[in-house]
Amino acid sequence: MDRALLKLERISKQFPGVNALDNVSLQIAPGEIHGLLGENGAGKSTLIKIMSGAYQPDSGTIELDGQRVHLTNPHRAQALGIVTIYQEFNLVPSLTVAENVFIGREPGQRGFVDWAALRRETLSITDRLGIHLNPMARVRNLSVAEQQMVEIARALSMRSRIIIMDEPTSALSGHEVQQLFKIVRDLKTQGLGIIFVTHRLEEVHEICERITVLRDGRNAGTENVTDLSTADIIRMMVGRSMDELFHRSAVHEFGDIALEVRNLSRQGSARDPNATLLHNISFTVRRGEILGIAGLAGAGRTELARAIFGADAFDSGMIIIGDKVTRIRSPQQAIQHGIGLVPEDRKQQALFLALAVRQNLSIASLASIAQWGVFVNEKAEMSLVERFRDALNIRMASPEQKILNLSGGNQQKVVLARWLALQPKVLIVDEPTRGIDVAAKAEVHQLLDKMARSGIAVIMISSELPEIMGMSDRILTMREGKLTGEVLRADANEEKLMQLMTLSAKDAVA
Amino acid sequence: MNQAQADAPLLSRQVYGASLISILSRFAPVIFLVILMIVFAIIEPNFLRVNNLLQVARQVSITGLIAIGMTFVILTGGIDLSVGSLLALAGMTAAVVAKGGTANTLSLGATESTGYGVLAAILAAIAVGVIGGFIQGTLITRLGVPAFVVTLGGLSAFRGATLLLSGGGPIAGFDDTYKWWGQARLPEPEGIPVPVIIFLGFALLAHIVLRYTRYGRQIYAVGGNPEAARLSGLNVKLILLSVYVIVGFFAGLGGFVLSSRLGASEAVAGTGYELTVIASVVIGGTSLFGGEGSVLGTLIGSILIGVLTNGLVLMNVSPYVQQIIIGLITVLAVGFDRFVKSRRSI
Numbered sequence: 102m103d104r105a106l107l108k109l110e111r112i113s114k115q116f117p118g119v120n121a122l123d124n125v126s127l128q129i130a131p132g133e134i135h136g137l138l139g140e141n142g143a144g145k146s147t148l149i150k151i152m153s154g155a156y157q158p159d160s161g162t163i164e165l166d167g168q169r170v171h172l173t174n175p176h177r178a179q180a181l182g183i184v185t186i187y188q189e190f191n192l193v194p195s196l197t198v199a200e201n202v203f204i205g206r207e208p209g210q211r212g213f214v215d216w217a218a219l220r221r222e223t224l225s226i227t228d229r230l231g232i233h234l235n236p237m238a239r240v241r242n243l244s245v246a247e248q249q250m251v252e253i254a255r256a257l258s259m260r261s262r263i264i265i266m267d268e269p270t271s272a273l274s275g276h277e278v279q280q281l282f283k284i285v286r287d288l289k290t291q292g293l294g295i296i297f298v299t300h301r302l303e304e305v306h307e308i309c310e311r312i313t314v315l316r317d318g319r320n321a322g323t324e325n326v327t328d329l330s331t332a333d334i335i336r337m338m339v340g341r342s343m344d345e346l347f348h349r350s351a352v353h354e355f356g357d358i359a360l361e362v363r364n365l366s367r368q369g370s371a372r373d374p375n376a377t378l379l380h381n382i383s384f385t386v387r388r389g390e391i392l393g394i395a396g397l398a399g400a401g402r403t404e405l406a407r408a409i410f411g412a413d414a415f416d417s418g419m420i421i422i423g424d425k426v427t428r429i430r431s432p433q434q435a436i437q438h439g440i441g442l443v444p445e446d447r448k449q450q451a452l453f454l455a456l457a458v459r460q461n462l463s464i465a466s467l468a469s470i471a472q473w474g475v476f477v478n479e480k481a482e483m484s485l486v487e488r489f490r491d492a493l494n495i496r497m498a499s500p501e502q503k504i505l506n507l508s509g510g511n512q513q514k515v516v517l518a519r520w521l522a523l524q525p526k527v528l529i530v531d532e533p534t535r536g537i538d539v540a541a542k543a544e545v546h547q548l549l550d551k552m553a554r555s556g557i558a559v560i561m562i563s564s565e566l567p568e569i570m571g572m573s574d575r576i577l578t579m580r581e582g583k584l585t586g587e588v589l590r591a592d593a594n595e596e597k598l599m600q601l602m603t604l605s606a607k608d609a610v611a
Numbered sequence: 612m613n614q615a616q617a618d619a620p621l622l623s624r625q626v627y628g629a630s631l632i633s634i635l636s637r638f639a640p641v642i643f644l645v646i647l648m649i650v651f652a653i654i655e656p657n658f659l660r661v662n663n664l665l666q667v668a669r670q671v672s673i674t675g676l677i678a679i680g681m682t683f684v685i686l687t688g689g690i691d692l693s694v695g696s697l698l699a700l701a702g703m704t705a706a707v708v709a710k711g712g713t714a715n716t717l718s719l720g721a722t723e724s725t726g727y728g729v730l731a732a733i734l735a736a737i738a739v740g741v742i743g744g745f746i747q748g749t750l751i752t753r754l755g756v757p758a759f760v761v762t763l764g765g766l767s768a769f770r771g772a773t774l775l776l777s778g779g780g781p782i783a784g785f786d787d788t789y790k791w792w793g794q795a796r797l798p799e800p801e802g803i804p805v806p807v808i809i810f811l812g813f814a815l816l817a818h819i820v821l822r823y824t825r826y827g828r829q830i831y832a833v834g835g836n837p838e839a840a841r842l843s844g845l846n847v848k849l850i851l852l853s854v855y856v857i858v859g860f861f862a863g864l865g866g867f868v869l870s871s872r873l874g875a876s877e878a879v880a881g882t883g884y885e886l887t888v889i890a891s892v893v894i895g896g897t898s899l900f901g902g903e904g905s906v907l908g909t910l911i912g913s914i915l916i917g918v919l920t921n922g923l924v925l926m927n928v929s930p931y932v933q934q935i936i937i938g939l940i941t942v943l944a945v946g947f948d949r950f951v952k953s954r955r956s957i
Contacts, residue, residue, distance in 0.1 A: 412842060436844040450842055453835040455902045464832050465843045467825045475824050519843065 105164070106131045106294045107152070107183070107263050112161035114147055121147040122158070123318045129263060129294040134285060136309035136326070137298045140338055140599075141398050141564035144318040145298055149265055152296070153185035154178030165262075182262035186252045188271060188399075194241035198234050199223040202255045226254045230284055246277040253284065264288065265296040270304060271399055282308050300397045302331050302603040314338055331604070332596070339566060339595035348571045349391065349550045351590065355574070356388030357423075359558035360409075360440070360527045365418030367408060367582075378582040379404055379415065386527065391549060391559045393573025395566065396602050401582035402562045403445055406529045410442040411435040422526070436465065439526035443516050443533060445562070451516045452504055459486050459500040462515050466522040489518035493548060510541020517548060528552060529560045534568065546572055566595050578602050639947065640895055640911040644918065651922035658925055665804060671891075671917035672806035673698075673865045673872075674884055675910070678891040679810075679817045680861030682909045683854040685892050686821075687834040688901025689751070689758040691855065693765030694862045695884035697743045699773040699877070701866030705736040706782035706876035709789055729788045736867035737860060743769060744859020748852035758855075766885065774878045783875035793872025806868050813861070818906040830854065835902030890941040891916055898948055915940075 105128040114122040122144045129135050139145050150156040152163075154172035163170055165181055172178040178185075192201050199219045200207070208222060209215040223236040232250050240248060249269060256264050266285075270278045285295055285308060297309055305312060306326055314321040314337040321337045367379040379401050386392040396402045408415040411429040419426050422438050429435045432442070444450035453461050463470060463482050470481040486500040493514045497507055504512055513533065520528055533549065534542040549572060553559045563569050569576055570593050578586040578601035586601035651658040677694050684691050711726035726732070743765065750761045792809075796802040821827035832840045833850050841847045870876040895912025897904025916937060923933045 410842075431846075432842050433844045433846055442842060444842055449836075449838060451839050453832050453839060453902070455835045456831060460828060460831070464828070464840075464845070467828060471825045475826070477823060477825055477828055 104130060104167075106133075106166065108164040108167075109148075109152070110162045110164070112148070112151060112158045112163070114151060114156060114158050121318050122151070124161070125315065125318070125320050127313050127323070129296060131262075131292045131294055132289050133311065134289055134295045134297055134309050136305050136312035137296055137315070138302075138305070138312055138334065138338060139315035139321075140566070143315040143338075145315055146267075147318075148315065149185060149267055149296075149298065152178070152183060152263075152265055154183075179259055179261075182260060183265070184256040184259055184261040184263070185265040186249070186256060186267065186269065188268045190248050190252055192240050192248055192251060195239065197237050197239055198243070198251050198254075199236035201240050201251050202226065202236075202258050204255070206258075222258070223254065226257050229257065230254060231287065232280075232284070245272045246274075246280070249273070249281065250284075253288075257288075261293065263294045263296065265298070267298045268300060268399070269297070270299060270301060278304070300399070300603060302334055305334060306331075331600075335596050335599045335603070339599050349546070349553075349574075352389065352553070352574055355390045356556060358385045359388045359422070360560075361385045361421040362405075362409060363419050363421065365405070365408060365415055365420070367404065367413070367415045379408065380583045382418070382584050384577055384584065384587075386558045386560055388526070388556045388558050389553050390574050391553045391561055391572055393569040393576040394560065394562045394579060395569045395576055395598050396564075396579035398564065399581075400579040400602065402579050403531055404582070405579070406442060406531050406560070406562060409435070410440055410529060412442070436523065436525075439524075441520035441523060441525040441528045443513075443520065443528070443530040445531035445535065447509070447512055447516065447536070451519075452512060454503070454505045456504065457501045458495075458497050458504050458507065458515055459483070461504045462486050462489060462500075462518050462522070465519050469522075485522060489514075489521065493518055493521075494544065508538070508541065510537040510544065513537055513541070513545060514548070517545070521552070525557060527558045527560065529562070531562045532564065533561060534563075534565075542568075566598055569593075569598070570595070580604075640908060640915060640944075644911055644915045647915065647918055647922065651918070651925070655922065655925040658922055662801075663921065663925075665807070667914070667917045667921045668807045668810075669804040669872075670921070671913045672804070672810040673869050674887045674891060674916075675810045675913035676806075676813060676865045676868070677858065677861045677884065678888045678895075678909045678913050679813055679906055680854075680858030681888050681892045682817070682895075682897055682904060682906050683821075683830060683857045684758075685889070685897050685899060686830050686901060686904055687851055687854050688837075688899075689851065689854065690762065690889070690899075691744075691747070691758065691765075691858050692762040692885045693743070693747065693769055694858060694865075694888055695881035696766050696769035696773065697740055697859060697862040698866040698869065698881035698884060699879070700743065700769045700776070701736040701739040701863040702870035702876045702880050703773045703776050703782065703866075703878065704739045705732040705867040705870050706785070707776060708732045708735040709785055710782055729786075729792075732789065733792075733864075733867050736870075737863040740859040740861070740863020740866065741856055742859070743862070744856040745852070747859070748855030751855065752848040752851045770878070770882075777876070777878045779878075781875045781877040785871070785874060790871050790874055793868050793870070794874070806872060809864070809868060813864075814906055814910050821906055826850075826853075831902055833901075887916060887937075890937060893941055893948075894944040896944070896948070899945065 107129045109125065109127040111124045111126055112122055113124055125144065125148060137145055137148070147156060151158050152172070154175040154177050157173070163172060170181055172183070193204065202223050203219055207214045208218040220236045227234050230250065230253060234247060234250060240251060243251065269281060273281060288295060299305065309326050311323060311325055312334070313323040314334065316338060363383050365379055365382045382405060394402050394405070404413065407413040409420060411431045411434055420429055421427065427438055429438060448454065453464065459482060463485055467477060468474065470478050470485060472478050483500060489495060490497070495514045495518065496511050504515060507515070530549065534545050537545070549559055549561065561572060574590050576588045576593055576598065577584055578588070578598060580602055588597060657663060677698065681691060681694065709726040709729060709732040747761050747765050750756050751758045792805055795805045797805060797808060821830065829840070829845050829850055832843070832845060833847050837847055866881070869880055891912040892909050893899060893912070894915055895904065895908030895910070897908055919937065920933055923936065
C-alpha cells in the first residue's frame with residue numbers, strides 16, 4: 102500500500118469491566134474499500150465510534166494524511182472529512198431530501214435559507230452519485246434504500262474523504278444492494294476511502310479489497326480479500342476466548358415437547374420498513390432441553406422470542422404448547438401458558454430501577470402472594486425473596502435495597518428469580534449474560550443448567566458462540582429472519598455455526 | 612476471598628450514599644412545611660390558632676381531594692389537565708339532580724327543590740367524574756393520544772358542557788342535607804370541617820391502596836418502566852385507564868363537595884384548579900416522570916400550598932405575589948427532584 106489516508110495505530114479503549122479494544126490498528130488507502138468484520142461484541146462498534154469521534158480512545162494514535170488528529174467529537178471528525186453512516190439513519194423524516202442533506206449547513210444568508218441554492222447543490226450531489234432523487238421529496242416518503250442514498254449524499258456534501266458504512270446492506274433487497282455497490286465503487290474511483298462493515302460474508306468478496314477482522318477487541322488480521330476463502334474469513338472471526346466457561350454436561354434424555362412453533366412469519370409493514378421479518382420458522386423444544394439460538398445482530402432472534410412471548414404481533418403461524426394450539430396475544434397470556442422471557446436489555450425491558458429488589462422480584466407473581474387477591478402479603482413476599490436469595494446466591498445488602506445498586510450479575514439473577522417464582526414450563530433467555538462479569542456468567546450458566554434439569558424447556562439466545570456451544574443441547578442458527586440450520590451439540594463447532602449464521606443457504610451448501 | 616467479601620465495602624457505600632440523598636429528598640417537603648409554619652407563627656401569632664389551621668385544612672380539602680387522584684395519574688407518568696372543568700361539570704350535575712332541573716332555580720324558593728335528594732346528587736356527581744375519566748382514559752390508552760392533549764381537550768370540553776347544562780347562571784338554594792357535606796363540622800360548631808374529614812379519609816384509603824395492594828404495586832411498576840411491566844405480564848393499558856377513572860372519581864366528588872360548601876354550583880367553579888392540584892402532587896415529591904412518589908407526599912404538598920397561601924394572606928401579601936411564589940416553589944420542587952435523580956444515576 103502506497104499511502105494511508107486514515108491510519109489508526111494501537112488503539113485501546115476500556116469500559117468498566119470490559120476491554121473493548123486492545124491495540125487495534127487499521128489503515129485505509131485512498132480509493133480503497135476496506136471491509137471491517139467480526140462477531141457481535143468483537144469491537145467493531147467501538148472502533149467505528151472512535152473513528153467518528155463519538156468515543157475517545159484511551160491510548161493509540163489516529164493519523165489523517167500523515168497528520169496526527171484528535172477526533173474529540175463527532176463534529177470534529179466530520180469537519181475532517183470522516184463521516185459515518187449508521188445502520189439507524191440520522192435523518193429527519195418530516196424534512197425534505199435537500200434539507201436533510203444540508204442540515205445545519207443550509208446555504209443562505211443572515212439566517213434565511215436560499216432554497217434555490219439548496220436545491221441546486223443537492224441535485225449536483227445526486228448527479229455525482231448517479232441517482233435520481235427529488236430534492237423536495239419528504240424523507241418519510243422514501244424507501245429504505247433511498248433514505249440511505251440521502252445519507253450518502255449528505256456524506257458527500259460534507260466533502261468527506263472517509264465514509265464509514267455500518268451494515269449498509271442489511272435492510273436492502275438484492276437489486277438495491279447492487280445499486281449501492283455501484284455507488285460505492287464510484288466513490289472509490291473518486292479517491293474516497295470506504296470502510297464497509299457487514300455481516301454478509303458473500304458480499305465481502307464482491308465489494309471489498311482488503312478486510313480487517315476483529316476478535317475479542319483485538320486485530321485478528323488484515324488481509325487482501327483475493328487471498329482468502331470464505332472459510333478463511335470465518336476462521337479469523339471465530340475462536341473468541343471466554344474464561345471460566347461453564348460447560349453443561351451432556352444430557353440425552355429429554356421430556357415431552359414443551360413448545361412447538363410452526364410456520365411463524367412476520368411480514369414487514371409499510372410503517373416500519375426497518376423491522377426485522379420472520380420467515381416461516383418452525384421448531385420444537387422439549388422439557389429439560391436447552392435450545393440455543395445463534396445468529397448475528399439483526400438475524401431476528403429477539404424478534405422470534407418476542408413473537409412467541411406475545412410481546413410483538415406476528416402475521417401467520419402457530420404456537421403449540423403441550424398439544425394445544427394457543428393464541429398468545431400478550432405477555433400476560435404467554436405467562437398464563439407457562440412461558441417466561443428474560444429480555445436482552447435488562448435496564449430498559451426488565452428492571453424497575455426506582456424500586457427495591459423485593460418489588461422487582463415479586464412483580465410477576467403478586468397474584469400468588471396477595472391476600473384475597475388484593476393486599477400484598479409482605480411476609481410471603483419476603484420469604485419468596487429470601488428463598489431465591491439463597492437458591493440463586495443473589496448478593497444484596499437487604500431485600501429493600503434498590504435494584505439500581507446491585508451489580509449486573511445480581512440484577513440478572515433477580516430477573517431470573519422473577520420467572521422461576523412462576524414455575525414456567527418454557528423460559529426464553531435473550532443474551533442472559535450480556536454485561537455481567539465472568540464469575541456471574543458462570544453462575545448464570547449453572548442456573549440455566551439447573552433449570553433445564555428441573556424440567557424447564559430453556560431457549561437461550563446468545564451472540565457468543567462459546568456460550569451457545571457450552572450450554573446448548575441443540576443449536577438453531579438464524580440469518581435475516583430465517584432458520585438456516587440445526588446443529589446437535591456433538592456436531593457443533595464455531596466454523597460451522599459461523600458459516601450458517603453468515604452465509605445464505607445456497608452459498609453455505611456450495 | 613469470595614465474591615461476597617469483595618462486594619461488601621462497595622455495597623455498603625452505595626447503600627449509605629444513596630440513602631442520605633434519598634432521605635433528604637423524601638423529607639424535604641415536610642422539613643420545608645415545618646420551617647414555613649415556624650416562620651409564619653413568629654411573624655403572625657394568629658397563624659397557629661386552631662381555628663385558623665382548620666380554616667387552612669378546609670381550604671385545601673377540595674384541591675387536596677383531587678390531588679389524591681392526580682397522584683395515581685402522575686405515578687404512571689401521566690397528567691390530567693381537565694380536573695377543574697370536570698369538577699365544575701360534576702358540581703353542576705349534582706345541583707341539577709338535587710334541584711330537579713335548571714329551570715326550577717328561579718321559581719322555587721331558596722331551599723326548596725323538586726329533585727332526587729342529596730344521595731342521588733352525590734352519586735350523579737361521582738358518575739360524571741368517573742365517566743369523564745373513563746372517556747379520557749380510553750382515548751389515551753386505545754388511540755394512543757398523549758394524556759396532555761386528551762385532557763387539554765377535556766379542560767375545554769367539560770367546561771363547555773358545564774355552561775350548556777347550567778343554562779347560563781349559577782344554581783343555588785339547597786337544603787341542609789346537601790349543604791352538610793361542605794359546611795358542617797364534626798362535632799358542631801367548633802369541630803373538624805366535614806370536607807377535611809372526607810379529604811383525610813380518602814388520603815388514608817389511597818395510601819393503603821398504593822402502599823399495600825397489588826394494584827398499588829402495579830401502578831409504581833407501570834410508571835417506572837412500562838415496557839418491563841408489560842413483559843412482566845401486567846395489563847398496562849388497563850392500569851393506565853384505571854388511574855384516569857380514579858382521578859375522575861375525585862374530581863366528581865370534589866365537585867359535589869365544593870357545590871355543597873358554597874351552597875351553589877357555578878359554571879366557572881374550579882377554574883385553574885389543575886395547576887394547584889398538579890403543584891400539590893409535584894411539591895409532595897411525586898416524580899412527573901412516573902414511578903416515584905406517595906399520597907403522603909401529596910398530603911404534605913397540599914397542606915404546604917394551603918399554609919403558604921394562608922400565611923401570606925395573614926401577612927397581607929398581595930394575591931398576585933402569592934401566585935408568583937407558588938409558581939416558583941413548584942419549579943424548585945421539580946428542579947430538586949431532577950437534581951436528586953442526576954446525583955443518583957452516577
